[in-house]
Amino acid sequence: MKEGKMNEYIRWGLLLNGLTIGAKQFIVIPDAIVCFIVGIGISLLIFGIYETNHDITKFKKWKRSILKNFGKLRGWKK
Secondary structure: OOOOOOOHHHHHHHHHHHHHHHHHHHOOOOHHHHHHHHHHHHHHHHHHHHHHHOOOHHHHHHHHHHHHHHHHHHOOOO
């Protein structure tokens, strides 16, 4: 990872957590939804921290193959 640049997982995790916690102060949101979104944000943060020190190309290839197979089942072209 380049110095001073956040990866996408950390960026999305911070965005989800920040928006959820900030919106909860002004809008009434059910706790189940808030906890779910904050949990996803924390998971993305942890995965982003893991990605900074490890190679995750195998995971990205696996993720693409899963999405490609799902697309074939749904009848999407590509």
